[in-house]
Amino acid sequence: MEAYREKKSITLELGSRMAEAAVKRAEQLGIKINVAIVDEGGHLVHFRRMDQAPILSIEIAQNKAYTAIAFGLPTHEWYPLISKEPALRDGIVHTPRLVIFGGGFPIKIVDEVIGGIGVSGGTAEEDIVCCLAALGLIP
């Protein structure tokens, strides 16, 4: 019997460096963002809100990171998956904490999800750009 399987879980060190990289990218874009990093179980590891970033985005950023690890997909890949299926499009969007627009990505080592990042505060496209800057730090 296999009693357990091995997993990898993001460190605070990588998480905080990724969040800093996202913030630096946001500064270049001239936007104010919230950044959340969660571990592979969806639990918050690190969060930072730029001064004057929108308050409503505090929770959206965390939910994007959670959604990303919960299915292993970037959040912007959700809508193409559900838009042709009305029952999903109108139904699954009510799932608590599910975010179906861009700005959340799984953090992977090779093919294994070790955590997630969520950015909220700019447009979905800007939030994605900030995530990509952070994802570039994965060794």
Place this chain on the structure above:
Amino acid sequence: MEAYREKKSITLELGSRMAEAAVKRAEQLGIKINVAIVDEGGHLVHFRRMDQAPILSIEIAQNKAYTAIAFGLPTHEWYPLISKEPALRDGIVHTPRLVIFGGGFPIKIVDEVIGGIGVSGGTAEEDIVCCLAALGLIP
């Protein structure tokens, strides 16, 4: 290091005068409204419900005021922003406390958000008219 930044926060005095102005406008229109005033952090400062105003609108008025400060936008500007982006239109509307129809406005001094107002009870258009009457009091 910058340890803090200066903010402005609406007083109860201005908030209550604004709410009274919104109620007076509602009386002229022959409608019954709820009016909520929040500070720049989204916390309730003042609330008044006209006799016989709809109960469901108690929470909607507060959420409109909250949404207004949370992004610094009037709530009626949300739908034009998201209607062309299906993933936002079908997704972001599920954010707790987000209201995407008219009747919520940030209260600004110059360009700084010092609070928010939310009106609910009439049509979106009537609620907006009541908000505008209140916003006219900002010095």
Place this chain on the structure above:
Amino acid sequence: MEAYREKKSITLELGSRMAEAAVKRAEQLGIKINVAIVDEGGHLVHFRRMDQAPILSIEIAQNKAYTAIAFGLPTHEWYPLISKEPALRDGIVHTPRLVIFGGGFPIKIVDEVIGGIGVSGGTAEEDIVCCLAALGLIP
């Protein structure tokens, strides 16, 4: 930089065998229980409710398993820790999902928490006995 740390996470195979062992022990005791197994992140892996086991215990069993992994302690060790500290005894008990009575145990390989088990339906003592029967299966 350490990008990640290695973790172990319980398999469904071990989890379901443990739950079966708890149920078998409950049958011997003549009680009806709910058994929950969670992974090391607190997410449900396996659940089984014996016919006619109390409905209220469905959630209690899951919360016991969650509490066990959330601090790495059996739930019956909480009360001795807090009973001498009035502020904790009267305060921390209100933490959502925290259970401070017996029937929840971390599942450990050597010293590492790989999951948790929660049993609810009997007395705290009976629930503990059922957990112990399950814990005996850890290789």
Place this chain on the structure above:
Amino acid sequence: MEAYREKKSITLELGSRMAEAAVKRAEQLGIKINVAIVDEGGHLVHFRRMDQAPILSIEIAQNKAYTAIAFGLPTHEWYPLISKEPALRDGIVHTPRLVIFGGGFPIKIVDEVIGGIGVSGGTAEEDIVCCLAALGLIP
């Protein structure tokens, strides 16, 4: 009429330095903590969880920081205030997000609350020690 009052709000820069100082102190104590920094309105500014810090403490740390700003008192001052008043001791503890044990402090400039810090993961005494290390950074 006074339309607004001036407030001070903690920056991400001070908040993140304070959180780092709390973590450094925790490392010296050999404990694993969660640290949350909120602004003067109780909204999350910064969060960091040390690797392997207890999951249940993620929310407790944030609630300690929230409680600290919500009344302007360190959380460990609550129990002495309510312990002699049974109706408060048994009643007010049910208030959502209120934490009545040590580990949360308002962050003040002169006498003004500009934010709050919450630490959770050690004993209440250890959590307080980590907060104090962070509070030493206030200019």
